[in-house]
Each structure stands twice: as structure tokens, then as C-alpha cells.
Amino acid sequence: MLLSTTPSTTPSTKSSKTTSSTTSLGTTTASTTPSTTSSTTPSTAPNKSSSTTPSTSPSTSPSTTSASGSMATVYVVLAHLAKSTTIQEHNEGESCVPTGEILVTQLSLSSLGIATILMVFMGDTGSGLLVTFTLGVAQAVQWSSFYCLTTSGFAMASATSQLAAFAVRVPYLQQGPFGADTSSFIIVASLVMYFLTLPRMNSMPLWSRIILMMVPLLPRSMTVAIPQTWARKSHPIELLHLEGRRQYDDMVSRQSKTVEEAITEYHRRYFRAPPTGFDSWAQLALDNDMLLIDEFDGMTKAFEPYQQVDPTVLAKILERVLDMDLDDLVIVKIENSKITSSSDRFWNYHGEYLHDWLAKPLYKELLPNLTIILNTFDEPKVVIDSKYAQPTLDQASNIQFTNFGKTHPWSRMTLNCPGASPVSEVAEHIAVEFVADLTQTQDVCQHREYEKLHGFFNTPGNLNLVDLPVPLFSQARPSTFHDLIDDYDEEKGFPWDQKRTSLYWRGSTTGGYNTIENWQEMHRQRLVLSTIPQNGPYNITLLEQKTTRSSWNPYRTISTPKLQGLFETSISEVVQCDEEACDELKAALPPEGSQPDSASYHHKYVLDMDGNGFSGRYYRILRSRSAVIKQTLLKEWHDDWLVPWYHFIPLSMQGSEVWEMMRFFSTDEGDEIGAAIAESSSRWTETNLRKVDIELVTLRLILEYGALFDRKQ
Structure with a gap:
């Protein structure tokens, strides 16, 4: 998914060449061409998902935070001024409005002065000054209303109006299934309490008393409304960065803290028991302060197609590949913690690294005996044809790798994509898109335009493909491939x-x-x-x-x-x-x-x-x-x-x-x-990315791989 910003009107563009850009949101990216040629018309894809574009107007922004900091200063100073202001006494029943007006004027002018100082010395913008001054006036009116209410025999009005303000001001009252009802109940109860204690005789009209009851809500209402109206609208990249930070913080906070929690979380995510040795692995991870002990979805789910294959057939597949002696594959055997390889090239690839940590007693005790196939080329190799998802022994005996290098193998690479995969269409509007959902963006089946946009799908220089479930390890793969993903390590x-x-x-x-x-x-x-x-x-x-x-x-x-x-x-x-x-x-x-x-x-x-x-x-x-x-x-x-x-x-x-x-x-x-x-x-x-992290990732990978041949667990 890409976060897209598009104009409300559609300008006319001319093009000499159309470049497709398909997204799940049905938006487009304008292409970039030298100005000496006509600009390229972007393309779009129909919306194939229910995802939506994130809002570009957050409730808070840097300017809102600045305004909040300024208002904290204003409130402190105004409180001191209000306390020290000399207010003319008046008899009960007399109007307090003139005195209130004086107080409002004094505090409002003070608010303006403070806001100006903040703008000059703290870098507030002109809009920040306006926000600060307006909220200061609202606070002055609120405090003046308290004065009028309490000095005119309406102390109960002041108290109940503060209770009503509390219902609006406290965030947790707004949450949950009864949040709105709770706030409404408190506000109505405040009004009832006020009218039950209302003096029978008073010169203040009923309508003015009701208005004064509502005044305490004014500053809170202003602080809610002003950021949405006056605050700076954040750039889409700012929003994406904030969301990324939130996602990572959430991910770190929810990691398992004990072995039992790690096992429970494994069951919850993958609907199966963890592999033999997982409890020991989890304890090692905890002892070595591995930060993201639960986050192995991509690696673990890559094994799912192979779990549908009978272990006997998988063993036959490995035996067949061993006999083929292909230059780009290396066969590694781990037996009783000893490692052997079918090629000297392996020692430059992973051999010395594996030997270093295989010598550690804690790891040696956990390693199963198994045979591993490593792909030493850059390009992945496995695209399982659905008709071979559960191959027979005869089919396993007839494995063939087919060379598609310097050809156009898009259909072979995407043979498992649904027949109705999105196709890019020509669009006449412009947009700037940023990647908001990397998983969707990397889904090759959702982006048929990648056939032209990426060299690997366009015309790979070297590509040997197999259509049976050969459990070999590559260091990276597109979404339509089924290679198991190995780790690698790089001032x-x-x-x-x-x-x-x-x-x-x-x-x-x-x-x-x-x-x-x-x-x-x-x-x-x-x-x-x-x-x-x-x-x-x-x-x-x-x-x-x-x-x-x-x-x-x-x-x-x-x-x-x-x-x-x-x-x-x-x-x-x-x-x-x-x-x-x-x-x-x-x-x-x-x-x-x-x-x-x-x-x-x-x-x-x-x-x-x-x-x-x-x-x-x-x-x-x-x-x-x-x-x-x-x-x-x-x-x-x-x-x-x-x-x-x-x-x-x-x-x-x-x-x-x-x-x-x-x-x-x-x-x-x-x-x-x-x-x-x-x-x-x-x-x-x-x-x-510490050395111990890479060791633990590799160990977990080997345990998952070993489980393919040990279904008794």
C-alpha cells in the first residue's frame, strides 16, 4: 500500500510513454523524465483491498506541542496575576459584570504580552501567538465567571460547572463502550444539582446563569478545536515516521519475557507446537538479552509449504539434489556437531562462521543431524507449482532445474498468482505516493507492472528454477518464490x-x-x-x-x-x-x-x-x-x-x-x-545485529528446518 496525495482536480498531461504503477489503493505515482521529453503519464490499479490511506491531518503536530507549552506558561502567570489583582467588593445582589470585565481585560492583556514575549524569545510563529492569546482570553473569561458566580451567591454553580467540565476534560471518561454516556450523565447531573440549589430570588436572569454554567467548558473546548483548525498540517513523511516509531515501540513492548510466554506466543502465531529444542533456544535468547524474541514470522512461515510434504519425500528430494552436483548449490551435513561440505566454496560462504559457534557447547547440544542445501548464487530458485505441492516419491526422483537466464520468465515466476491479479491501467491524474505498507508493496502478485520495473523479473542474467518443494536456503527471495531465507552478516x-x-x-x-x-x-x-x-x-x-x-x-x-x-x-x-x-x-x-x-x-x-x-x-x-x-x-x-x-x-x-x-x-x-x-x-x-543475535537466528532456523524431518514432535 502506498500513501498517496492527489489533487482535487485532474490536470491534463501528455505522454510519449506510459509507465505503470499498481497499488492496492488505486492511486498512482507520477513518473520522472528529463524535461526535454514529454512527461510520462502515470498509471493506476483498481482497488483490490479494503485498506485505506492514512490521514494527513493528525490531531497533534509540532506546532500544537509548542502551543501547549506556551499555554502552560500563560496559565501559571495568569494564575499569579488573578490572585494578586485587587477586585472591588460589591454587595450581594449587585451585578458583578463591571468588575468581571476589568478582570477579563487585565488578564487578557497580560496573556497578549506573555504570548508576544514567547514569540520573540522562544520562536513561536504568528499563528502560535494567536492561539496562545485566544486561549489566554478564554481562561480569563473562565476565572472571571467563577468570581461572578461565587461572589453573587452562586458558589454551587461554580462547583457544579467544574464537575461538568471534568466530564469533558478527563480522557478516560471518553473511552470504552459507555464513554459518551458517562460524560453525558455527569454533565446532566451537574445541571440538576445546580437547579435544585438555585436561589429563588436573584437579580441575575436565568439565561445568564446558564451561560455562566457553560463558561468553564470554554478553555477545554478551545484547546480541542484550535489544533485542528490552526495547527500546521504535517507532511505525509512526518505521519509515516510517527507511525513507524509507534509500531516499533509496540513490537518491543509485547515481546515474551519468559520461556513459557515464548512457547505460548509460538502456538498463537503459527497454530502448531514449536520445534524440538525451542525451549532451550528461548532460554538462550532471554539470557543473551535478545530484543525481539517473538518476531520470526517471515522466516517461520516460509517453512509452511514444506510442512505439507511427507518427510520421506523430502529426504528423497535431498538425495536427488545431492546426486545432481550443481555448481551453484552447496550441500552441508551436520552430524554429531561435525560439519562437512560438498564444495570448498562453502568455506568462503558460511563455513568458518558456522564452525565458530558450533564449537560452543550450548549450541552443540541443540543441533539435530541434518543435511542443508545452500544456494550460493544471488538469485533464488524455488517456485513450487501447485500440482507438485505434495509430490510423490516418483516425482521427487525426477527433479530438474531449468535455466531461464537471459529470457523473460515472468509467467513462470508468478504461476501461483491468482488469475485476476491487478493489471495497471493508464491514469490521467498526478500524485506523490509514499510506501505505507511494505508487505503489500512487495507482493508481486498485486503488482504486475514489476514485470517491467525490476530487472530480475524483466530479464534475469542467471536463473535456475525448480518447481518441486526443494528446501534450499537462499539469502533473499521475492514473494512468489519458496526458498527458505538464510541470514547473513556484514564501521x-x-x-x-x-x-x-x-x-x-x-x-x-x-x-x-x-x-x-x-x-x-x-x-x-x-x-x-x-x-x-x-x-x-x-x-x-x-x-x-x-x-x-x-x-x-x-x-x-x-x-x-x-x-x-x-x-x-x-x-x-x-x-x-x-x-x-x-x-x-x-x-x-x-x-x-x-x-x-x-x-x-x-x-x-x-x-x-x-x-x-x-x-x-x-x-x-x-x-x-x-x-x-x-x-x-x-x-x-x-x-x-x-x-x-x-x-x-x-x-x-x-x-x-x-x-x-x-x-x-x-x-x-x-x-x-x-x-x-x-x-x-x-x-x-x-x-x-550483535554476533550473538546472528548465532541465535541461525540456530532457530536450523531447529525449524530439522522439524521438517521430525514430525513425531
């Missing part, structure tokens, strides 16, 4: 304020096999073509806000040199292409050679994109104190632990929102959020 950068406000990416033209027909569609080349400064200016879509209280609306414009200066994107090397495509690529995107890893540390924002498979640089740049902008269709083991917009910034596959993204991050508000995301990601690597 601190500079402090945030020493970095440049710019987005950095440099890489080679991997991701797919480039031909003269398709190289401009490949995801890496397409993003560099649409952001590289020397190719500008570009036709882009940004968001604008007419006033701080108005909504954010998209508009078409031309990129300025200042905006283009926020990007440092380039190609390091041209590879994986036929001769004609290589020549054209070099002419359009002259390769600039490789740079050391530390080159990215000088930039506040670092882009990370898929290559032929997962990105091996991801953990490094998460550690680097830069904010990572991540564009990927691949699922990895850490997906349950990293929260979009809190630990990283997700970028859609079309990627045209990157211009508004960087424009916002170049502002003071955006820089503050960027710094917070960079800090969160760096802290995440320190608390969730």
Missing part, C-alpha cells in the same frame, strides 16, 4: 551534522540482463537516468502547502539546480549486457568507476537497491549513521525486525517520489526526521 560513519544533505548511490548495472530493448527499464538504470544531475532538468512532481494550515497537494514542475544538487547517483561499471546495449549504456551513463565503501558515509541519505539478488551493503550502511533509502522487492530474514520509516525509508519500485522525498528532507523538519531515522538504524544494528 561507523560520521556524525549526522558532518554529512552532506544529499542522496548517494553508485553501483554497476546488475539486476538483469541488459539488451537494446530493455536496459532503460531496469530498476538501477532507470533510477540513475531520472536523478543524475547532468541529465537534468527533469519533469517532476512535488508537494506544496499554500499555508501551514492547508493540505499538501501535488503539482508538476521542473527540477531546479538546487534540487538536482541533492542527488549524487552514478553507474560504476557497465556489465550484464549484449554488445549493442553496453555501448548505448556507456554513452548514456558513462561509468565512473568504483569508490571505497566509506564514500557513502559523507552523505546523510544512502540509497540501497536490489542487484541480481539481495544487497550485501545493507547492514553496513544501516550502521553508518546515514539514513537508508531502501528499494527492494526481496524478502529477507530481518524484515520482521526493521520497521519502515523508523529504521529505513522505503522507496517504491517506480521511485518517482524520491524528488519530493529529498525536497522534504532538505528542510529543517525533514532533517530532524532523517537524523532520527539514521540514529534508529544505527542503534538497531547495535541491539539487534
Whole structure:
């Protein structure tokens, strides 16, 4: 799902080429093209889900918080002034209005003075001054009404009106199934109590007494209404960041604190008993302060297709793969805590790492005897055909891997998608979309436009597929593949304020096999073509806000040199292409050679994109104190632990929102959020990517894998 901001009117656009962008919300992303060509018409998909776009108008914002802080100061000072103000005495029955007017005037003028001082010395805006002054006047009127009521023989009115105000002011009374009824009952009871004690003779008219009864509600009503009316409307990225922070805090707070809780939570999530040794694993995780002990949904659910296969058939499948001796697969056997491998390549891949922790007695006691298949290539391999979901022994004996490299295997990669998967349609309106639901965005079946937008689906350079349930481990996979997900492990950068406000990416033209027909569609080349400064200016879509209280609306414009200066994107090397495509690529995107890893540390924002498979640089740049902008269709083991917009910034596959993204991050508000995301990601690597965390993740993975062959449990 993508959070979309669209205008109320539909401008007319012309295009020479249509680029699709399907979302579950039926919204679109405007594409980015050099201004020398006509702008690209975005596309949309019909709404296939019940999800809704988050609101762009939160109940609170930085300006609301500022107003609340200002009002706290105003209330304290006004209370002191009210206490020290000399009020003329009057006899019972005489009107208190003149004296009340004097008190209101004195306190209101004091409120204005305080608000002005706050604006000058504390940076409040003009609208903040108006909010502070208005609430100060409301408070002055309230206190003056108390004076009138109590000095005119209406002390009960003051007391009961405060009780009514309490019903509106206290949040917990508004919650629950009877919240509204509870508040209403207290208010009505207050009115009844007042009229039962009403003096029979008094010069004050009934209507004026009723108005005075309602005055104590005024300041509370004003503080509720003013933020919605006068507060600054937050940018969509601000809302997404706040939601990401809330999600992560909630996730951390609900983790199991005991082994028993972890076992119960496993049953609740997966509707099955945990694997043998899980209780010991959970105790190890607790003893080593593993932060997210319960969050393994992606890894654990990947085993579900294999749990439908008879263990005898799975063993036959492994035996058959062993006999095939494929170069891109490594067979690893763990027997009595000793490890052997079918290839020397394994020792460069995982061997030394596994040996280090296999030597630890606590782990050795838990390891089952088993055979593991490791995929050492970037591309995943398993797309289970539904007709082979529960294969026979004969079918298991006839496993074949088919090479689809340098072809267009979209239909084979998506053979399990429903026949009515969404198809992108041409749209005539503009929008700026930000990824609000990463799971939906990565659902290949929901986005048929990925056939063109991602090199792996367009024309993979190398791809060997099998359609039977072969339980092999890869390091990442798209949503339509069934590889089991293995973990992998990868220096601190500079402090945030020493970095440049710019987005950095440099890489080679991997991701797919480039031909003269398709190289401009490949995801890496397409993003560099649409952001590289020397190719500008570009036709882009940004968001604008007419006033701080108005909504954010998209508009078409031309990129300025200042905006283009926020990007440092380039190609390091041209590879994986036929001769004609290589020549054209070099002419359009002259390769600039490789740079050391530390080159990215000088930039506040670092882009990370898929290559032929997962990105091996991801953990490094998460550690680097830069904010990572991540564009990927691949699922990895850490997906349950990293929260979009809190630990990283997700970028859609079309990627045209990157211009508004960087424009916002170049502002003071955006820089503050960027710094917070960079800090969160760096802290995440320190608390969730320790050596012991990787060891425990690997151990749990092996226990889950071993359970496939041990159904007696």
C-alpha cells in the first residue's frame, strides 16, 4: 500500500510513454523524465483491498506541542496575576459584570504580552501567538465567571460547572463502550444539582446563569478545536515516521519475557507446537538479552509449504539434489556437531562462521543431524507449482532445474498468482505516493507492472528454477518464490551534522540482463537516468502547502539546480549486457568507476537497491549513521525486525517520489526526521545485529528446518 496525495482536480498531461504503477489503493505515482521529453503519464490499479490511506491531518503536530507549552506558561502567570489583582467588593445582589470585565481585560492583556514575549524569545510563529492569546482570553473569561458566580451567591454553580467540565476534560471518561454516556450523565447531573440549589430570588436572569454554567467548558473546548483548525498540517513523511516509531515501540513492548510466554506466543502465531529444542533456544535468547524474541514470522512461515510434504519425500528430494552436483548449490551435513561440505566454496560462504559457534557447547547440544542445501548464487530458485505441492516419491526422483537466464520468465515466476491479479491501467491524474505498507508493496502478485520495473523479473542474467518443494536456503527471495531465507552478516560513519544533505548511490548495472530493448527499464538504470544531475532538468512532481494550515497537494514542475544538487547517483561499471546495449549504456551513463565503501558515509541519505539478488551493503550502511533509502522487492530474514520509516525509508519500485522525498528532507523538519531515522538504524544494528543475535537466528532456523524431518514432535 502506498500513501498517496492527489489533487482535487485532474490536470491534463501528455505522454510519449506510459509507465505503470499498481497499488492496492488505486492511486498512482507520477513518473520522472528529463524535461526535454514529454512527461510520462502515470498509471493506476483498481482497488483490490479494503485498506485505506492514512490521514494527513493528525490531531497533534509540532506546532500544537509548542502551543501547549506556551499555554502552560500563560496559565501559571495568569494564575499569579488573578490572585494578586485587587477586585472591588460589591454587595450581594449587585451585578458583578463591571468588575468581571476589568478582570477579563487585565488578564487578557497580560496573556497578549506573555504570548508576544514567547514569540520573540522562544520562536513561536504568528499563528502560535494567536492561539496562545485566544486561549489566554478564554481562561480569563473562565476565572472571571467563577468570581461572578461565587461572589453573587452562586458558589454551587461554580462547583457544579467544574464537575461538568471534568466530564469533558478527563480522557478516560471518553473511552470504552459507555464513554459518551458517562460524560453525558455527569454533565446532566451537574445541571440538576445546580437547579435544585438555585436561589429563588436573584437579580441575575436565568439565561445568564446558564451561560455562566457553560463558561468553564470554554478553555477545554478551545484547546480541542484550535489544533485542528490552526495547527500546521504535517507532511505525509512526518505521519509515516510517527507511525513507524509507534509500531516499533509496540513490537518491543509485547515481546515474551519468559520461556513459557515464548512457547505460548509460538502456538498463537503459527497454530502448531514449536520445534524440538525451542525451549532451550528461548532460554538462550532471554539470557543473551535478545530484543525481539517473538518476531520470526517471515522466516517461520516460509517453512509452511514444506510442512505439507511427507518427510520421506523430502529426504528423497535431498538425495536427488545431492546426486545432481550443481555448481551453484552447496550441500552441508551436520552430524554429531561435525560439519562437512560438498564444495570448498562453502568455506568462503558460511563455513568458518558456522564452525565458530558450533564449537560452543550450548549450541552443540541443540543441533539435530541434518543435511542443508545452500544456494550460493544471488538469485533464488524455488517456485513450487501447485500440482507438485505434495509430490510423490516418483516425482521427487525426477527433479530438474531449468535455466531461464537471459529470457523473460515472468509467467513462470508468478504461476501461483491468482488469475485476476491487478493489471495497471493508464491514469490521467498526478500524485506523490509514499510506501505505507511494505508487505503489500512487495507482493508481486498485486503488482504486475514489476514485470517491467525490476530487472530480475524483466530479464534475469542467471536463473535456475525448480518447481518441486526443494528446501534450499537462499539469502533473499521475492514473494512468489519458496526458498527458505538464510541470514547473513556484514564501521561507523560520521556524525549526522558532518554529512552532506544529499542522496548517494553508485553501483554497476546488475539486476538483469541488459539488451537494446530493455536496459532503460531496469530498476538501477532507470533510477540513475531520472536523478543524475547532468541529465537534468527533469519533469517532476512535488508537494506544496499554500499555508501551514492547508493540505499538501501535488503539482508538476521542473527540477531546479538546487534540487538536482541533492542527488549524487552514478553507474560504476557497465556489465550484464549484449554488445549493442553496453555501448548505448556507456554513452548514456558513462561509468565512473568504483569508490571505497566509506564514500557513502559523507552523505546523510544512502540509497540501497536490489542487484541480481539481495544487497550485501545493507547492514553496513544501516550502521553508518546515514539514513537508508531502501528499494527492494526481496524478502529477507530481518524484515520482521526493521520497521519502515523508523529504521529505513522505503522507496517504491517506480521511485518517482524520491524528488519530493529529498525536497522534504532538505528542510529543517525533514532533517530532524532523517537524523532520527539514521540514529534508529544505527542503534538497531547495535541491539539487534550483535554476533550473538546472528548465532541465535541461525540456530532457530536450523531447529525449524530439522522439524521438517521430525514430525513425531
